[in-house]
Amino acid sequence: MKIRYSDLIDQTFNFPTEEFTIKNNFLEFHGIPLIDLIQKYGTPLKFNYLPKISQNIQKAKKWFEKAIHSNQYKNKYTYCYCTKSSHFYFVLEEVLKNNISIETSYAYDIEIIKNLYQKGKMNKNIEIICNGFKTHNYIINISELINNGFYNTIPILDNYDELEKLSFFIHYPFKLGIRIASEEEPKFEFYTSRLGIGYKDILIFYLNKIKNNSKVELKMLHFFINTGIKDTSYYWNELFKCLHIYARLKKIAPELNILNIGGGFPIKTSMSFKYDYEYITNEIIYQIKKFCKNENILEPHIYTEFGSYTVGESGGIIYKILNQKKQNDREKWNMIDSSFMTTLPDTWAINSRFIMMAINRWNDSYERVFLGGLTCDSDDYYNSEQHLNAIYLPCFRKKIPLYIGFFNTGAYQDTISGYGGVHHCLIPQPIHILINYDEKKNLVYKIFRYSQKYEEILKILGY
Known part of the structure; x- marks a missing residue:
C-alpha cells in the first residue's frame, strides 16, 4: 500500500494547525477553501487575507502588556x-x-x-x-x-x-x-x-x-x-x-x-x-x-x-503544475505556471523559505520533486535549499491537475520584484485577490489587480 500525501504531512508535522485544515481532500487556509479561489480566479493567483494583519498586531500587544504587568x-x-x-x-x-x-x-x-x-x-x-x-x-x-x-x-x-x-x-x-x-x-x-x-x-x-x-x-x-x-x-x-x-x-x-x-x-x-x-x-x-x-x-x-511579522503571514500565492520533466533517473521537475523570480524573489535572492503544500489530491501517493519556474534563468527554481526538507508532492498526473500554495509571503516580495512593472522574461504578474469579512462576518473576495496583459508590459518598455 502506497503512503498518501496526507499521511506524509500527518507523520511529519503537527497537523492540522491554526491556519491550515483539510476539508473534502482540499487544503483550507484560515477556513478559506482555496480550491474555490482557484475555480473562480484561475492560477497563478496571489492573495492577501487581511484579518491576519490585525490578529498579529493584537497578539504582540498582548504579549508585551502581559510582560509589563507580570514584571511590574x-x-x-x-x-x-x-x-x-x-x-x-x-x-x-x-x-x-x-x-x-x-x-x-x-x-x-x-x-x-x-x-x-x-x-x-x-x-x-x-x-x-x-x-x-x-x-x-x-x-x-x-x-x-x-x-x-x-x-x-x-x-x-x-x-x-x-x-x-x-x-x-x-x-x-x-x-x-x-x-x-x-x-x-x-x-x-x-x-x-x-x-x-x-x-x-x-x-x-x-x-x-x-x-x-x-x-x-x-x-x-x-x-x-x-x-x-x-x-x-x-x-x-x-x-x-x-x-x-x-x-x-x-x-x-x-x-x-x-x-x-x-x-x-x-x-x-x-x-x-x-x-x-x-x-x-x-x-x-x-x-x-x-x-x-x-x-x-x-x-x-x-x-x-x-514589518514582516505584521503583514507576512497574510499573504499567499497559488500555482498550477503545468508539466513534469524527468531530466535524469533521479530528478523530476514540476514546472509551475509562473516564475519564482517574478512572484517570490526572496526564494532565489536570499534562499528564503516559505510554507509550501499541495492544495488538492491529498489522498494520492506522493513523490520527491524539484519546482521550476517559467523563465529561462537557471536560478528560477525552488528546492530543498530553500525548503526546510526535500519537496514532496502528490504524484504528477497529466489528466488530473495539481495545485500548490506558498504561504506567509506577504512581506517584501512585491516591492523587490517590482509590482506592476516589467519582470524577468516578461513573465506577467498574476491576479491579486484581497480576502476579508463583511459586517455580517461573511467572506468577501475583491480583485485588487488583474493579471498583467502584454499591452501593459509593452507600454512600460516604450513600444
Whole structure:
C-alpha cells in the first residue's frame, strides 16, 4: 500500500494547525477553501487575507502588556509598523485599525502619510518614526509634516548632518531620535552597520549639538539588528550595549524616555516552525527592567518596529503544475505556471523559505520533486535549499491537475520584484485577490489587480 500525501504531512508535522485544515481532500487556509479561489480566479493567483494583519498586531500587544504587568514594569509599549515591508493601501488601512505608530524609511513614505490623512484614515496626532538616510526630499517632506501639525513625528538621526538640515527647514521645536550603528553578525563582510551613529560618538554628539539646542528634544534611542529578535548571545549582547548607551544618555538627557528595540519577530517559514514569542517578550522586558534598576534609572517606554511579522503571514500565492520533466533517473521537475523570480524573489535572492503544500489530491501517493519556474534563468527554481526538507508532492498526473500554495509571503516580495512593472522574461504578474469579512462576518473576495496583459508590459518598455 502506497503512503498518501496526507499521511506524509500527518507523520511529519503537527497537523492540522491554526491556519491550515483539510476539508473534502482540499487544503483550507484560515477556513478559506482555496480550491474555490482557484475555480473562480484561475492560477497563478496571489492573495492577501487581511484579518491576519490585525490578529498579529493584537497578539504582540498582548504579549508585551502581559510582560509589563507580570514584571511590574513602570512604563508602556508601542507597536510600530514598518511601511517598507508592504506599502499597499489595503495593508496600511488594516494596520491603522489597531492604534499603532508608523515607521518610514524614504521620502515617498511621507506622501503615503499625506494621502492617508486626506482620506481620513489617520489624524495629525499619529506618531511617525522617520528612519533611514535622509535625502534632501526626505528632509523636506519630514519638515512639511511637522510644520503642518504632525507634531508627533520623530526623525531618527542616521548621521550628524541631518540635525542641521532638519533644524533649518522645521519652523517649530521638534522631537528627535538617534539610531545606534550596531555591530553586525560575525559572518558579515563588515563589522558595523552603515546605518546610524557609532556607540562611542553618540554622547559627544548629544553634548555638542543637542543638549543646549532649544529647538530639539531628544526622545528616542533607536536600536536595530538585521537578525531580528532571537534568543542568541549576539542579540542579547547588542541589546545590552544599547542599554548601556541609553543609561549614560538618560543621566545627562532627562527628556530621553523611549527605547526603540527595532524589528524582528519572525514569521512561520515552515510547518515545523517553533518560536516562543511570549517567552522572548517577557525576557526582553525583564532584562531591561533589571538593567535599569541596577543603573538607578526609570525604565524606558519600549517601541518595536514589526514589518514582516505584521503583514507576512497574510499573504499567499497559488500555482498550477503545468508539466513534469524527468531530466535524469533521479530528478523530476514540476514546472509551475509562473516564475519564482517574478512572484517570490526572496526564494532565489536570499534562499528564503516559505510554507509550501499541495492544495488538492491529498489522498494520492506522493513523490520527491524539484519546482521550476517559467523563465529561462537557471536560478528560477525552488528546492530543498530553500525548503526546510526535500519537496514532496502528490504524484504528477497529466489528466488530473495539481495545485500548490506558498504561504506567509506577504512581506517584501512585491516591492523587490517590482509590482506592476516589467519582470524577468516578461513573465506577467498574476491576479491579486484581497480576502476579508463583511459586517455580517461573511467572506468577501475583491480583485485588487488583474493579471498583467502584454499591452501593459509593452507600454512600460516604450513600444
